[in-house]
Amino acid sequence: MLISKDLLLSYGAKIEHHDAGDIIFREGDIPKFYYQIISGRIKLNHYNEDGKELILAILHAGLSVCELLLFIDKTYPVNAIVFEACIIIKLHKAQFKKLLDDHPKISRDINAFLSERLYYKFIMLENNSSLHPDVRLKGVFDYHKSFCPDQNPFSFEIPLTRQQLASLTGLRVETVIRTIKKLEKQGEVRIIQGKIFY
Incomplete structure (x- = not known):
């Protein structure tokens, strides 16, 4: 917290x-x-x-x-x-x-937190300018996972539907679905009961 x-x-x-x-x-x-x-x-x-x-x-x-x-x-x-x-x-x-x-220490913690969020927003914006859908999706996954303490592979459940991922990345839902299947085949995500783990 x-x-x-x-x-x-x-x-x-x-x-x-x-x-x-x-x-x-x-x-x-x-x-x-x-x-x-x-x-x-x-x-x-x-x-x-x-x-x-x-x-x-x-x-x-x-x-x-x-x-x-x-x-x-x-x-x-x-x-x-x-x-x-x-x-x-x-x-x-x-x-x-x-x-x-x-509480100056809390003020410094807030500054560090804001800086980290801004950093990941820049990364996400950069990824969203890519022509490659896998780069866009992984940018979103990295951004959301960055807030979790457990950074191990497949430890984070992506809290978004395929439609929401499309809304975040500017991709069509069909492209999101195809790209997630491709990422699963490459071993970059796991799909468990329809949920994406990254």
Whole structure:
């Protein structure tokens, strides 16, 4: 967990329970809270002018949600939607900044975390510019697996459907399905009961 639950509660944080489909915040909202996931998953998405969903990330327990926007005066460029029932802890922006002022080590940890996420976003963007679908998909797999402590082969279940992988990579669903089968034959992924393990 990025910041301990007890420390967040000591600064006035509140715990909330959400069901799948609940909206934590919408694109265009003003950031007012620091959000950290205790359990469950949240997706960050955007809809293009044709109404097609683009998933930018799926966040799981222990991760924070768009905390970088608490440091600048910009509105959310994405929606945060509960992907599966979750519990989050939220702390008002002013109290979050006070917590960071009072605890410089946590502030440094947040900076390191933001830097790592930005690094992997650059890698993912670079991979998504590739003409090779396997490079695009492996870029998404590497990005999502980067948040997990267990980096052993096939230890990470990709938390995305084939359609969601298509939305993330700009590929057609049929191309995603073919490429995953190819990656399985090459021994780069395992498919167990329809789930992709990387």
